[in-house]
Amino acid sequence: LDFAPIGKAIDGLRKDLTKAKAKADEDSADSSPKLRSVLHELEMMHSTLATLKDLAAAQRDHLDGARKLLDERARQGNVEIEVTQELLANESAFLEHFHEALAKAREGKK
Numbered sequence: 373l374d375f376a377p378i379g380k381a382i383d384g385l386r387k388d389l390t391k392a393k394a395k396a397d398e399d400s401a402d403s404s405p406k407l408r409s410v411l412h413e414l415e416m417m418h419s420t421l422a423t424l425k426d427l428a429a430a431q432r433d434h435l436d437g438a439r440k441l442l443d444e445r446a447r448q449g450n451v452e453i454e455v456t457q458e459l460l461a462n463e464s465a466f467l468e469h470f471h472e473a474l475a476k477a478r479e480g481k482k
Contacts, residue, residue, distance in 0.1 A: 375428055382421050389418045446480040
């Protein structure tokens with residue numbers, strides 16, 4: 373999955389929120405309670421978006437680590453496949469899935 377477009381959108385929103393907050397801070401001397409409330413919510417949204425960005429980065433790093441581990445195991449000759457109840461019930465589907473996994477492992481060794 374490509375999360376780059378989501379990251380760009382979140383970064384753009386962060387920049388817009390930062391500009392809006394800076395502008396509101398300039399005008400805050402005569403701000404109303406409603407405006408202060410909106411500013412507070414914008415700050416909370418900014419914080420939430422930053423947290424989501426950090427979580428997305430952590431998830432990306434985790435997936436990269438898992439992919440590297442699977443590549444390493446494939447190079448060692450270990451082949452792991454997920455066996456579902458459907459595959460167990462359908463021998464031909466199981467064998468097809470098994471042969472695909474073997475073919476992928478062989479391609480990885482080349």
